Amino acid sequence: MSASYDSIVDQYMAYANASPTRPIEVRTMLRLSGEVKGKSVLDLACGSGYYGREFLRHGAGSAHGVDQSQGMIDFARALSTYRGDGMTFQTHDVMDMPSGSEHDIVLAAYLFNYAASLDELQRMFSAVIPHVKHGGKLVVQTLNPDYRLGLGDYAAYGVKVLEETPWKQGARLRLEFPGTPPALITNYRWERAHYEQAIRAAGFSAVSWHEPVLERADIDARAEGYWEGYVHNCMSVNLVCER
Numbered sequence: 001m002s003a004s005y006d007s008i009v010d011q012y013m014a015y016a017n018a019s020p021t022r023p024i025e026v027r028t029m030l031r032l033s034g035e036v037k038g039k040s041v042l043d044l045a046c047g048s049g050y051y052g053r054e055f056l057r058h059g060a061g062s063a064h065g066v067d068q069s070q071g072m073i074d075f076a077r078a079l080s081t082y083r084g085d086g087m088t089f090q091t092h093d094v095m096d097m098p099s100g101s102e103h104d105i106v107l108a109a110y111l112f113n114y115a116a117s118l119d120e121l122q123r124m125f126s127a128v129i130p131h132v133k134h135g136g137k138l139v140v141q142t143l144n145p146d147y148r149l150g151l152g153d154y155a156a157y158g159v160k161v162l163e164e165t166p167w168k169q170g171a172r173l174r175l176e177f178p179g180t181p182p183a184l185i186t187n188y189r190w191e192r193a194h195y196e197q198a199i200r201a202a203g204f205s206a207v208s209w210h211e212p213v214l215e216r217a218d219i220d221a222r223a224e225g226y227w228e229g230y231v232h233n234c235m236s237v238n239l240v241c242e243r
């Protein structure tokens with residue numbers, strides 16, 4: 001798996017801090033998670049720990065972040081120490097996390113879009129399910145199977161899609177976070193049926209797809225037409241997988 005964020009922590013954080021879609025995305029993840037109060041949260045591909053920290057702020061009992069990038073984990077840990085929010089962290093590839101910890105809510109915001117093959121997608125869901133309590137859920141944000149570069153490059157929302165090419169049974173997308181130098185990353189887009197097959201094969205009992213929750217206040221805060229590309233060619237989509 002190649003998704004090293006170690007050398008692009010600054011560019012990623014600059015993007016994340018300025019992202020106009022982040023408040024929409026966290027609102028969506030919170031709503032899809034249901035009751036959060038007192039729940040144990042595992043934040044996979046946690047990056048800076050943004051989602052876990054937001055869930056703690058909304059009353060979660062605990063939040064633990066896992067990311068394969070030591071640079072992101074160092075940043076996340078320093079931020080949580082500074083804020084005293086109690087979030088804990090671990091550097092690990094989710095593909096081979098140590099077993100033994102189960103959580104009420106497992107978050108995966110931009111993890112599955114790094115699976116470079118259907119086999120990897122399948123193995124990723126299978127690696128994650130043992131960490132979801134029976135009766136708990138995995139809440140996912142990933143690259144929307146319907147997004148097409150030909151309909152817009154997403155630059156208005158802080159990240160630019162440079163290239164989209166066919167890749168195995170899906171597509172490979174090259175994205176750029178602005179900065180000096182800009183940071184390039186590679187994502188993979190898979191079809192809905194591919195996700196659903198991987199999710200069921202991993203052992204989840206139910207799966208549902210959800211659009212990001214855009215509210216009137218988001219629309220009023222921007223110039224007319226600003227959200228056009230987000231609504232009609234959204235790069236993210238959410239899934240709830242129940243165990």
Ligand SMILES: C[S@@+](CC[C@H](N)C(=O)[O-])C[C@H]1O[C@@H](n2cnc3c(N)ncnc32)[C@H](O)[C@@H]1O
Nearest residue numbers: 003005045046047067068069093094109110114
């Ligand atoms: C776009 S960032 C998202 C970070 C965070 N979830 C957020 O939304 O701010 C993607 C993160 O996924 C991590 N990542 C990618 N593949 C991973 C894997 N197999 N195991 C653990 N972390 C992974 C990267 O290191 C990176 O920090």
